Amino acid sequence: MRLKSFLTSALYSSALAGIVRADEIDDLDVEPSPSSSSSSSSPSSIHKPTFTPSVIKAPFFEQFTDDWTSRWAPSTAKKQNDKSSSADEDWAYIGKWAVEEPIVLKGIEGDKGLVVKNPAAHHAISAKFPKKIDNKGKTLVVQYEVKLQNGLECGGAYMKLLKDNKALHAEEFSNASPYVIMFGPDKCGATNKVHFIFKHKNPKTGEYEEKHLKAPPLARITKTTSLYTLIVKPDNYFEIKIDGDMVKNGTLLEDFAPSVNPEKEIDDPKDKKPADWVDQSRIPDPDATKPEDWDEDAPYEIIDEEAVKPADWLDSEPNVIPDPEAEKPEEWEDDEDGDWVPPTVPNPKCEEVSGCGKWEPPKKKNPQYKGKWTAAYIDNPAYKGVWAPRKIKNPEYFEDKYPANFEPMGAIGFEIWTMQSDILFDNIYIGHSIQDAEKLKSETFDIKHPIEKAEDMATKPTEPELERKKSPLDLVFKEDPLLYIKEKLDLFLTIAKRDPLQAIQFVPEIAGGIAALLATAIALFIGIISLSSSPASPQVKKAVEKTKEVAKDTKEAVTEATASATEIVKSQVNKRSAKASE
Numbered sequence: 391m392r393l394k395s396f397l398t399s400a401l402y403s404s405a406l407a408g409i410v411r412a413d414e415i416d417d418l419d420v421e422p423s424p425s426s427s428s429s430s431s432s433p434s435s436i437h438k439p440t441f442t443p444s445v446i447k448a449p450f451f452e453q454f455t456d457d458w459t460s461r462w463a464p465s466t467a468k469k470q471n472d473k474s475s476s477a478d479e480d481w482a483y484i485g486k487w488a489v490e491e492p493i494v495l496k497g498i499e500g501d502k503g504l505v506v507k508n509p510a511a512h513h514a515i516s517a518k519f520p521k522k523i524d525n526k527g528k529t530l531v532v533q534y535e536v537k538l539q540n541g542l543e544c545g546g547a548y549m550k551l552l553k554d555n556k557a558l559h560a561e562e563f564s565n566a567s568p569y570v571i572m573f574g575p576d577k578c579g580a581t582n583k584v585h586f587i588f589k590h591k592n593p594k595t596g597e598y599e600e601k602h603l604k605a606p607p608l609a610r611i612t613k614t615t616s617l618y619t620l621i622v623k624p625d626n627y628f629e630i631k632i633d634g635d636m637v638k639n640g641t642l643l644e645d646f647a648p649s650v651n652p653e654k655e656i657d658d659p660k661d662k663k664p665a666d667w668v669d670q671s672r673i674p675d676p677d678a679t680k681p682e683d684w685d686e687d688a689p690y691e692i693i694d695e696e697a698v699k700p701a702d703w704l705d706s707e708p709n710v711i712p713d714p715e716a717e718k719p720e721e722w723e724d725d726e727d728g729d730w731v732p733p734t735v736p737n738p739k740c741e742e743v744s745g746c747g748k749w750e751p752p753k754k755k756n757p758q759y760k761g762k763w764t765a766a767y768i769d770n771p772a773y774k775g776v777w778a779p780r781k782i783k784n785p786e787y788f789e790d791k792y793p794a795n796f797e798p799m800g801a802i803g804f805e806i807w808t809m810q811s812d813i814l815f816d817n818i819y820i821g822h823s824i825q826d827a828e829k830l831k832s833e834t835f836d837i838k839h840p841i842e843k844a845e846d847m848a849t850k851p852t853e854p855e856l857e858r859k860k861s862p863l864d865l866v867f868k869e870d871p872l873l874y875i876k877e878k879l880d881l882f883l884t885i886a887k888r889d890p891l892q893a894i895q896f897v898p899e900i901a902g903g904i905a906a907l908l909a910t911a912i913a914l915f916i917g918i919i920s921l922s923s924s925p926a927s928p929q930v931k932k933a934v935e936k937t938k939e940v941a942k943d944t945k946e947a948v949t950e951a952t953a954s955a956t957e958i959v960k961s962q963v964n965k966r967s968a969k970a971s972e
Contacts, residue, residue, distance in 0.1 A: 436845050441500035444833050448821035449523045450802060451830075454489045454502050462487075462504070463560035465514035465805075470566040483564070483805075485513030492814055494539040494613050495845050497838025503537065503816030509809055516563040516803035519820075522554040525622075526795040528822045532573055532620040535835060537814040542611050545808025548574025548585050551820070554800030563803050568598070570799050573620050575609030582608050584630060586620060588642070588796060590650055593788050601646040601793075607637040614842040615816075617835045621824060626794045633839070634831060642793045650793045653784055661779035668772040678765035688758045697751040700744035707746040710734040 443453055452461070469481035486507040491500065506513050536547045550569040552558060558567065572587040583606040589598045610616045610632050619631040622642070630638040643650055716732040724730065740746040802820065817834045819827050878900050 436841060436848065438497065438499050438841055439837060441498050441502075444830060446819070446826050446830050446833075448819055448823070448826060449521070450517075450519050450818070450820040452517070452818040454504055454816060458489050458504075462515055462517040465516065465563040466561045467514070467564040469512055469514075469564055481512055483512045483514040484508070485511035487513065487515050492537060492539060493812065494537075495842040497615065497841040497845075498834075501816070501834075501838065503535070503814040504804075505815075506806070506808060506813040507811055509540075509811040512807050514563050514565075514803065514805040516552065516560045516567075516801050518558070518560070518801045519799065522798040522800045523551075523820065524798045525822065527624050529624065529824065530620075530622045530794075530796065530820075531822060531824055531827045532571070532820050533617065533827045533830070534574075534818040535615050535617050535814075535816045536575060537613070537615045537816070538611060538810070539613055539812040539814060540810045541613060542575075542577050542609075542808070542810055542813070544578035545810055545813070546574070546576040546806040547609075547808070547813050547815075548572055548576055548804075548806070549815075549818075550803045550805060551799045552801040552803055553589075554798040558801060560801075563801075563805065565805055567803065567805075569803075570796050571620075574618055575611075575616075577609055577611060582611070584609050584618065584632070584637075586628070586630060586638075588646075588793075590790070590793055591797065593790065594786060599648065601642070601648065601650060603638070604645050604647055605638075607632070614846060615835060615839055617831060617839075619827060619831075622794050622796075624792065624794055626792065628794075633835070651789050652787050654787050655781040656784045657779040658782045659779075663777045663779075667777050668770065668774050669777055670770055671773050672767045673770045674765040675768045676765075680763040684760055684763050685758065686760070686762050688760065689756055690759050690761075691753040692756045693751050694754040695751070699749045699751075702743040703749050704739060704743055704746045705749060707737055707739050709737055709740055709746050711737045 443455060444451075452458070464487055465483045467483065469483065488505050488507050489502050490505055491502050504515070532549075532551070534549065538547070549572070550567075551571040551573075552563075553568040553570050555568065568589070570589055572585050575584050577583075586603040586606065588601050590601050591598050607630060617631075617633050619629075619634075621629040621631075626642040628640060628642060628645075629636055711734060712732040713735045718730045718732075722730050737746060799820075802818065804815065817830060819830050821827070
């Protein structure tokens with residue numbers, strides 16, 4: 391406890407120099423009743439309707455009623471290694487799935503959803519469509535609800551619409567299963583976006599290539615239900631909505647990378663820049679000469695000859711003196727430890743005057759200083775311009791005017807890795823009617839969402855309770871620096887007991903702070919000994935050398951641990967990137 395208190399205090403001081411980015415918090419539209427208060431309001435006082443299945447028809451429509459197991463099946467496959475993974479690395483989809491009512495902010499009684507049950511695990515589940523969905527010449531509408539009951543620090547909540555394939559079996563569904571569209575939220579660290587990726591077939595080579603949405607919108611990270619909607623029209627126009635509000639729109643031909651259609655012309659790979667080509671637009675003036683009075687050796691600063699020593703300057707007083715309050719430790723043995731020398735402290739007499747010790751005049755900027763002479767630049771008369779290879783027709787060129795005619799889709803799947811459990815999916819609509827999707831929204835989301843927000847407001851803790859219950863990963867340094875340091879330190883120590891490298895990965899600011907404190911303490915110890923007015927004894931010198939070795943070892947250990955943690959992070963990022971590319 392004493393160590394934790396010391397670290398908290400020290401880290402608080404060092405963290406004041408840092409900048410902590412605050413997350414954005416969505417404003418709630420539902421206000422609590424004026425007659426209610428935190429003491430009288432409760433979830434039970436909010437009326438909740440009972441779930442009634444919708445009669446909407448669609449090529450695929452799922453509300454996770456009691457017969458859901460006849461449509462959905464979890465995968466028993468192995469997750470295929472990506473190129474960045476070691477050959478012996480083997481990932482299994484061990485994450486469990488369940489269909490149950492929300493355990494956080496329930497909006498409708500009896501309304502169940504598909505729930506991810508295990509944190510820090512790979513999950514995969516899929517359902518075949520009654521018949522393949524072919525949207526050629528039709529509008530495609532994909533809509534589903536996501537409820538992050540435990541928030542989302544690192545994980546995905548996106549769906550995949552799988553390519554129609556007779557050989558597709560639910561138990562074999564994995565990251566390698568061919569998909570047509572990937573859509574939905576994904577967040578980990580600085581990454582926070584709503585994926586929209588589609589696979590496009592090259593008509594010349596027959597190869598497939600992922601097309602990623604440029605500048606995707608931010609995912610909505612909240613414990614209330616969020617509704618994600620994707621609309622793709624036959625003319626290649628697309629639209630993404632969150633909770634019914636449009637957050638991104640554009641065209642498949644212009645807003646995706648790599649672009650659907652390659653360039654008509656490309657640089658000629660055989661064209662080489664001529665050896666005599668001059669592409670330097672400006673050159674030093676060859677006729678310029680250094681002025682005779684230009685002194686390159688003149689110093690930047692010179693002694694101020696006009697400076698006068700202050701009248702109160704104390705020449706005979708040292709800047710530091712032995713600490714008059716210091717006492718030799720009882721365990722100090724002169725025979726073994728050498729003569730004890732008290733530590734030094736600033737001379738209090740020097741604080742009341744301009745200075746102490748030998749006075750030396752200050753320096754001032756040298757008016758004769760000019761620095762190293764260089765010739766002025768002029769336009770290069772031989773300049774020919776920026777060279778570029780000539781253009782030739784692209785032999786790989788093709789033009790697909792309607793990439794919105796996606797390949798037929800035969801199933802839907804969720805194949806994700808997440809650090810948080812209890813992510814809930816519900817009310818999945820995949821079809822061709824914008825009106826039906828809007829009607830489903832009015833029957834489900836528009837009813838439950840206000841109730842969830844009202845319940846969230848009714849159960850919201852008071853400010854002191856809010857600060858105590860807030861997750862360490864949600865804390866903001868500027869709001870309460872001491873609480874921020876304390877909670878982050880608690881989290882670091884808790885994780886470090888199980889895995890020190892994971893602690894560095896998830897709470898790097900604390901790891902860096904501890905390393906900085908240790909280095910500072912060692913530097914101060916060495917500095918105090920170095921400033922001592924008396925010559926250091928052999929024992930002290932030996933202690934200093936030993937301390938330097940410890941500092942070096944500590945630095946190397948921290949560097950190695952940080953590097954290892956970095957590799958862990960890179961590995962996870964590579965896995966997630968590979969997952970998105972399949």
